[in-house]
Structure formats: C-alpha cells, structure tokens
Amino acid sequence: MKRRIILPAAAAALAAVAMTGPGLQRPQTLTDALLVVDITRSMNTRDMAGMSRLDFARRALTDWIATRPCGSRIGLAFFTERRSLTLFEPVEICADFASVKGALESLDWRMAWEGDSMIQKGLDHALRRAEGFGVPLIFITDGQEAPPLPYSDPARFAGNSPGGVILGVGGDQPAPIPKFDDLGLETGFYEAGDVQHAPARFGEPPPDASERPGWHPRNNPYGEADLEGSEHLSALRADYLSSLAADRGLGFLRLSEGPAALDRVLASHATGKTVTVTRSLSPILATAALVLLLTLWATGSRRITLVRKETT
Amino acid sequence: MIGFTAPLALWLLPLAGLPLLTRWLRASAVPRLDLRPAEGASRTVDHGMTAAGVIALAALILGLAGPFLRGGTAPYRGNGTNLVLLIDRSSSMDDTFAGRAPDGAEESKSAAARRILQNFIAERPDDRIGIAAFSTAPLQVLPMTTSRTAIAAAIAAQGERGLSQTDVGRGLALAMQMTRDASGLGSRAVVLVSDGAAVVPPEVQDLVRELALEQQVNLYWLYLRTAGARSIFDPGKPGEADTPQTRPERHLHLLLQRLGITYRAFEAESPEAVVEAVAEIGKMETKPILTERSLPRRELGWLCFLIATLATLALTAARWLERPFAPARPAPLVRQP
Structure with a gap:
C-alpha cells in the first residue's frame, strides 16, 4: 500500500521545491557603453532611406538598446566641434529606458555650440571620457572632418583605450548637406563655395604643392588647388573611420548592419563585466511534477459508473 | 494585468x-x-x-x-513640484566662488552646485525633474522624469569641463518649454543656476515672456556670485553706466521681474549660501502634485x-x-x- 503514495508524495515535493524557487548561478557578460552621437551638420544629410543620418541613428540606437539585457548600462553624450559633452553618466537601461529614449530623441543638431566637426579630436576626447567612466565607447559618426585634416601626420591617440565600436552612418554616394538659417528653417543645401575644401593655410604645405597652380615657394607655398573640391557633399568615409578605429583598438561597423552585428563587434572589441545571474530551476521541477502527476492519473483505474440495480 | x-x-x-x-x-x-x-x-x-x-x-x-x-506606474498625490533645473555650462562655472581655479581646499562653483542639487533632489522624492543646460546653445539633458537614478546620473555628468558662452535667454525658453511635459496637477518651477548672464536679444525676450505666461512657471534664479562681481540688486550709483551690455546680470534680473510670474532671485557667494537658497526654494515648492509611482x-x-x-x-x-x-x-x- 505504501508503495502507492511514494510517487504522489514525490510530485508534491517537486512542486514544493519549485515554489521556493531554487536557481542555478551562472555568469553572464554584460557590456556597458557610452554612446557618443555626432550631431554636426553633415549628420543632417538625408541619405538613409529618406531619413537624415541623425534620425536614423536615433531610431537604430533606441532599437538596439531595447534588445540589450537588463543590467547593462548606457551613458549618452554627443559630439561637435572637437569634444564630446556627456548628457548623463551610464544608467541601467531597464529601469531608465524612458529617460534614455527621451534624451536620444531630443538630440538635435541645434545643440551644437560650434560648427566644426573634428572627428579625430572628438573621438579621442570621447575615448578619454569613456575611460573615465570605465565603459567601452560607441561613437556614431559619418566621418566627415570639417575643416579637412592638416597635411601633417595625424596625432596618435596616447591614452588608454577602453575599447568599443565606431558606428558609421551615411550612404556611399556623396549627398548634399542641408543648410539652415538663424531660425532653424531649411534654406537649401551647402554649395561648393560655402565650405573649406582644404585645411587652413598654416602648418605643413601639401606634399604636391609645387604641382599646384599659383605655387610660389615664398609667396604661395600652398598653391591654389584648394579653392574647389567636394567637401560640400557628404558620404560615409568608411575607410577613414576604420583606420581611426584600428589605431585605437576599436571595431568599425556600419549602423545599418543591425543590432545583432553591433552586439557581435562590441563583444569582440570591449571587455564586458561578468555578473552572476540566477537561472530559475522552477520550470524544470514543475515539469517533472507535472509529468509524474499526469502519468499517475493516466495509469489510474478506469472510471466505473456505479449503476444501482433496481431489484424487483 | x-x-x-x-x-x-x-x-x-x-x-x-x-x-x-x-x-x-x-x-x-x-x-x-x-x-x-x-x-x-x-x-x-x-x-x-x-x-x-x-x-x-x-x-x-x-x-x-x-x-x-x-509592473507599471500608479498615480498618486505627493508633495513636490514639476521642476526643471537649468544649469549654466559656461567655463566660468569651473572656477571657485573666489574666481580662482579650484585647488582642493575650495570646490568649484559647478561642483558645489552639483553636490547641493544632488542632496536637494534626494530629499524630495515626489518631484518630477527635468534637466536642461545652456552654453552657446541650449541643450536638453534629460526629459522630465521621476527616476532618481537617471536624474543623479545627469547631474553628475555636468561635472565635465564647461563650454564657451552663456546664452541664458534661449536656455530659459527651452526650460519653460520642457515644463509643458509636466503633470496636470502641480506647480511648475524652473530653477536657473548660473554665475553670470548675457544680453538677451529682444526676440528671445518675447519668446520667454510668452512661454512664462503660457506655462505659469515659478522661476528661481540661483545666482552664484563670484567675489568682486556686482550684486544684481544693486541699482548702481547715479550717473554710472547701467546697460544690458555693461551689467547683463542686473538686466536679466530686471527682465525676469517683468515677466509677470512668481520670480525670486537668490544671490549666493559661498556654498553655504547656496544650501540656504536651495532649502528656501524647496520650502516654497512643496505643493500637492499628481505624480506617479513605479510598481515593480x-x-x-x-x-x-x-x-x-x-x-x-x-x-x-x-x-x-x-x-x-x-x-x-x-x-x-x-x-x-
């Protein structure tokens, strides 16, 4: 007789243990990040499926953050001129998703306090800032240096790189950059005459200066070939950005490749922090209890209808 | 659910x-x-x-x-306000109240302001708070939220080295626009923390005036006065030049007084004075507010x-x-x- 109660008692015990919610501890890697979004004028170029690069970046980043596991932290900053400005330090994304999303949505080119776009300097500043927070950097830009870089060798990054990713945004075909007036109304596009096509005329002259028209070793050491160019059009400078990234231990990726690719590249170019997460064993225990109980019921006796025989 | x-x-x-x-x-x-x-x-x-x-x-x-x-949010009545902190990011905020570079013994104006604001916010759990900053351009730092962690992270991030100029007028316009996001019941307040001012162009003055009347905000100016700077309450000696160009702070004060809304200016020459002023603002801004509490x-x-x-x-x-x-x-x- 007692044999018949062993299995039901086992099912009850399993259900009781499932109730207490035991868990297996296992490590999980979470990667924080400081997002630095380029908000310079070239980011207004509308070549991302009809959207401006900034709009596209805002949307893609919000989507990406929504896919991240809880416990990862995101800080937000933006870049213009030659430095970045942090809006908030890394915050946990699940508790503060609304704030992160709201702040991302309010990023606007009008926040820029100056019009320059010195990507390399801004990148190095952002790297130091991310290093200060101890989190990897995600730098979103189209790579358009304005004004163009000087002819001398670019300064190398000296600090300690926290790792991270440069996300390229923009099309491959050069597209016109919208121009706005004082009141923020769009008034057309930048023309060739509106922008600087070569670095300022100080420092090292271009290597091919002697071939340029108007060159004179004393009176015009730079030549005249910098009067026209295509700096008023903007395309994603993927080669330039990937060389910047390689020098600084960062990965390079196009933002349009999607959140999964970003996760992959971020994982390979940044060290995450390992946290212990508890994986609940309740479902397994409850499944065992369920199977046991179902078997017991299924192998029980067949229902017998008690028919009362009428005696005559 | x-x-x-x-x-x-x-x-x-x-x-x-x-x-x-x-x-x-x-x-x-x-x-x-x-x-x-x-x-x-x-x-x-x-x-x-x-x-x-x-x-x-x-x-x-x-x-x-x-x-x-x-989880979600449940509305509840608390005591507090819809507050927008408008923080000056000009580079002079990185100096001490004595106008020198901070040397360890004395903290900078921006560090003092941040520390005091963090304490202020920690004591007021029912406030909905948004943060804006201004330099050459106004920038929204954090939309209005009740999340304490986000607010603390945003205030802490303002410790970064400051930017260039002071466009206080557009900053005020942005802060007042942000109060549109306030909860229906409850007062709206803007706290301007700055150590200087600039000439506010007439068209921005009009914008600020319209927004102030539309939003009915209570405006507080926490003026962190550097040693040697003139008081905003000092009308100056007779015959002395008194124009927005020579004394922008005083003329900003006059402009804010004329807005037709509740306005108070606090002058603080030391961190202790800032604490007092902030406590005073806190006392005046404790009113019933319909806010929300997040449910896990x-x-x-x-x-x-x-x-x-x-x-x-x-x-x-x-x-x-x-x-x-x-x-x-x-x-x-x-x-x-």
Whole structure:
C-alpha cells in the first residue's frame, strides 16, 4: 500500500521545491557603453532611406538598446566641434529606458555650440571620457572632418583605450548637406563655395604643392588647388573611420548592419563585466511534477459508473 | 494585468481535464459489503479527488507559463513640484566662488552646485525633474522624469569641463518649454543656476515672456556670485553706466521681474549660501502634485506551485488513507460439497 503514495508524495515535493524557487548561478557578460552621437551638420544629410543620418541613428540606437539585457548600462553624450559633452553618466537601461529614449530623441543638431566637426579630436576626447567612466565607447559618426585634416601626420591617440565600436552612418554616394538659417528653417543645401575644401593655410604645405597652380615657394607655398573640391557633399568615409578605429583598438561597423552585428563587434572589441545571474530551476521541477502527476492519473483505474440495480 | 513569460505552455491546459476520465483511488468491479454506499460523503470525497487532480495539474501548467503581475506606474498625490533645473555650462562655472581655479581646499562653483542639487533632489522624492543646460546653445539633458537614478546620473555628468558662452535667454525658453511635459496637477518651477548672464536679444525676450505666461512657471534664479562681481540688486550709483551690455546680470534680473510670474532671485557667494537658497526654494515648492509611482513586476509562479503542492498533498493523503481490497475472494458462505 505504501508503495502507492511514494510517487504522489514525490510530485508534491517537486512542486514544493519549485515554489521556493531554487536557481542555478551562472555568469553572464554584460557590456556597458557610452554612446557618443555626432550631431554636426553633415549628420543632417538625408541619405538613409529618406531619413537624415541623425534620425536614423536615433531610431537604430533606441532599437538596439531595447534588445540589450537588463543590467547593462548606457551613458549618452554627443559630439561637435572637437569634444564630446556627456548628457548623463551610464544608467541601467531597464529601469531608465524612458529617460534614455527621451534624451536620444531630443538630440538635435541645434545643440551644437560650434560648427566644426573634428572627428579625430572628438573621438579621442570621447575615448578619454569613456575611460573615465570605465565603459567601452560607441561613437556614431559619418566621418566627415570639417575643416579637412592638416597635411601633417595625424596625432596618435596616447591614452588608454577602453575599447568599443565606431558606428558609421551615411550612404556611399556623396549627398548634399542641408543648410539652415538663424531660425532653424531649411534654406537649401551647402554649395561648393560655402565650405573649406582644404585645411587652413598654416602648418605643413601639401606634399604636391609645387604641382599646384599659383605655387610660389615664398609667396604661395600652398598653391591654389584648394579653392574647389567636394567637401560640400557628404558620404560615409568608411575607410577613414576604420583606420581611426584600428589605431585605437576599436571595431568599425556600419549602423545599418543591425543590432545583432553591433552586439557581435562590441563583444569582440570591449571587455564586458561578468555578473552572476540566477537561472530559475522552477520550470524544470514543475515539469517533472507535472509529468509524474499526469502519468499517475493516466495509469489510474478506469472510471466505473456505479449503476444501482433496481431489484424487483 | 497578468502576463505570462511563456504563454505557449498554456496550450497544455486541456491535459488538466485528465482526472475527469480516470480515478485516483483503486476501483474494483467486484461488489463488496464493507464499502460505503455511493452517496453523500463518499460522493463528495470522490468529486474532491477529481477536483484536487484538476487543480493540481492546472496549477502546475499555469506556474510553468510564468504568470506575473505587470509592473507599471500608479498615480498618486505627493508633495513636490514639476521642476526643471537649468544649469549654466559656461567655463566660468569651473572656477571657485573666489574666481580662482579650484585647488582642493575650495570646490568649484559647478561642483558645489552639483553636490547641493544632488542632496536637494534626494530629499524630495515626489518631484518630477527635468534637466536642461545652456552654453552657446541650449541643450536638453534629460526629459522630465521621476527616476532618481537617471536624474543623479545627469547631474553628475555636468561635472565635465564647461563650454564657451552663456546664452541664458534661449536656455530659459527651452526650460519653460520642457515644463509643458509636466503633470496636470502641480506647480511648475524652473530653477536657473548660473554665475553670470548675457544680453538677451529682444526676440528671445518675447519668446520667454510668452512661454512664462503660457506655462505659469515659478522661476528661481540661483545666482552664484563670484567675489568682486556686482550684486544684481544693486541699482548702481547715479550717473554710472547701467546697460544690458555693461551689467547683463542686473538686466536679466530686471527682465525676469517683468515677466509677470512668481520670480525670486537668490544671490549666493559661498556654498553655504547656496544650501540656504536651495532649502528656501524647496520650502516654497512643496505643493500637492499628481505624480506617479513605479510598481515593480511581481511574479505569481510561486502561488501556482503552492496551490499545486497543496492539491497534490491532498491526493497523497487520499492514497495514504486508502485501504486495499481483500487480497483474495472471500470464502463462499456455503461450503462446497
């Protein structure tokens, strides 16, 4: 007789243990990040499926953050001129998703306090800032240096790189950059005459200066070939950005490749922090209890209808 | 609202009907005299067994589906205000109140302001707070939120080296626009923290005036006065130049006084004075406010498993009390010849 109660008692015990919610501890890697979004004028170029690069970046980043596991932290900053400005330090994304999303949505080119776009300097500043927070950097830009870089060798990054990713945004075909007036109304596009096509005329002259028209070793050491160019059009400078990234231990990726690719590249170019997460064993225990109980019921006796025989 | 983490498990629910088809206890087709009749209490026990079986199976399946009470926000009445902090990011904020570079003994104006604001916010749990900053351009740092962690992170990030100029007019316009996001009930306040001002162009003055009347904000200016700077309340000696260009702070004060809204300026020459001013603002801005409290998500799986445990225990007890049928057929009453 007692044999018949062993299995039901086992099912009850399993259900009781499932109730207490035991868990297996296992490590999980979470990667924080400081997002630095380029908000310079070239980011207004509308070549991302009809959207401006900034709009596209805002949307893609919000989507990406929504896919991240809880416990990862995101800080937000933006870049213009030659430095970045942090809006908030890394915050946990699940508790503060609304704030992160709201702040991302309010990023606007009008926040820029100056019009320059010195990507390399801004990148190095952002790297130091991310290093200060101890989190990897995600730098979103189209790579358009304005004004163009000087002819001398670019300064190398000296600090300690926290790792991270440069996300390229923009099309491959050069597209016109919208121009706005004082009141923020769009008034057309930048023309060739509106922008600087070569670095300022100080420092090292271009290597091919002697071939340029108007060159004179004393009176015009730079030549005249910098009067026209295509700096008023903007395309994603993927080669330039990937060389910047390689020098600084960062990965390079196009933002349009999607959140999964970003996760992959971020994982390979940044060290995450390992946290212990508890994986609940309740479902397994409850499944065992369920199977046991179902078997017991299924192998029980067949229902017998008690028919009362009428005696005559 | 109840949600499920694994709603597909709910497809197993028909299995819970199994006890309706079979019996939990032994049955025998052989009639016996010492069995209880099939009525009254015995029928109740019989139905009880079936019910316990259905409940145990259904509870296990529901528990597997991972039910939870959705978190969210619940409105509640608190005491506080809808507050927008408007912080000056010009580079002079990085100096001390004495106008020198901070040297360890004395903290910078921006560090003092940040520390005091952090304490202020920590003491006021019901405020909805948004943060804006201004330099050459106004920038929204954090939209209005009740999340303390986000607010603290945003204030802490303002410790970065400051930017160039001071465009206080557009900054005020942005801060007042942000109060549009305030909750319906409750006052709206803008606290301007700056150590200087600039000429506000006429068109921006008009914008600020319109927004102030539209939003009916209470405006507080926490003026961190550097040693040697003129007081904003000092009208100056007769004959002295008194124009927006020479004394922008005083003329900003005059402009704000003329806005037609509640306005108070506090001059602070030291961190202690800032603490006092902030406490004063806190006192004036404690009014009923309709805000929201976030509710965490609550798991309900344990409850299902508890019910399943109890039902299974009842089934086990039934089997414990079950008596076996006689091992052999009873001897016939009449001895066979």
